[in-house]
Amino acid sequence: MKQTFCLNRVNESCPVNSKKSGFNKYWRAIRRACEWQRISGHLGLCRGYMRRNRHAATIAIGLLQSCCEQGWGTKLLKLGESWVREQQIHRLGLTVITHNERALHLYQKQGFMIESLQNDSLLVNGTYVDMTSKSR
Structure with a gap:
């Protein structure tokens, strides 16, 4: 069975509580995609949006139960880490x-x-x- 994942990389501002950030739309889109397209998991990355915290990012990974124990979590984490290196982020x-x-x-x-x-x-x-x- 082919696995499909939803990826979201945000390297500009993404304050979670901001209506302008699109964060809520992103999560609604994941839910919809999971319902319609049988998405197997997701990877989300959000970099700090202020000068003080632009050195830091937060990662979120989610997998369907049926995709666990197959190495997908490790693969998604490594994909996220490659973005972190590209962006020269100090803290994850x-x-x-x-x-x-x-x-x-x-x-x-x-x-x-x-x-x-x-x-x-x-x-x-x-x-x-x-x-x-x-x-x-």
Whole structure:
């Protein structure tokens, strides 16, 4: 089965709360694509938009359950890292739900270090879940 991924690389400003950023449109487009085209996963990168944080970026990776344990997470992470190198970004950060053991293992294997634990930071299917921040 051929795997299809949705990629989004933002190297200019992308403040999450800004209506001008297109961030919300991007996530709606991913959901729609997943429903219509059977997208297997996504990679999102957002670089800091102020002079103080342009050296940093955040990465987000998502995979369908059926695509796990096939190396796709590693491939998407490496693709994101190549963009980070091209952009001469010094710091790469991410957040991950603490019960996502596959992702935690991948990020640890790739050298990401835990920075913080955020208790009850997300509400998923009616249940509060913890999230951890990582960077390298």
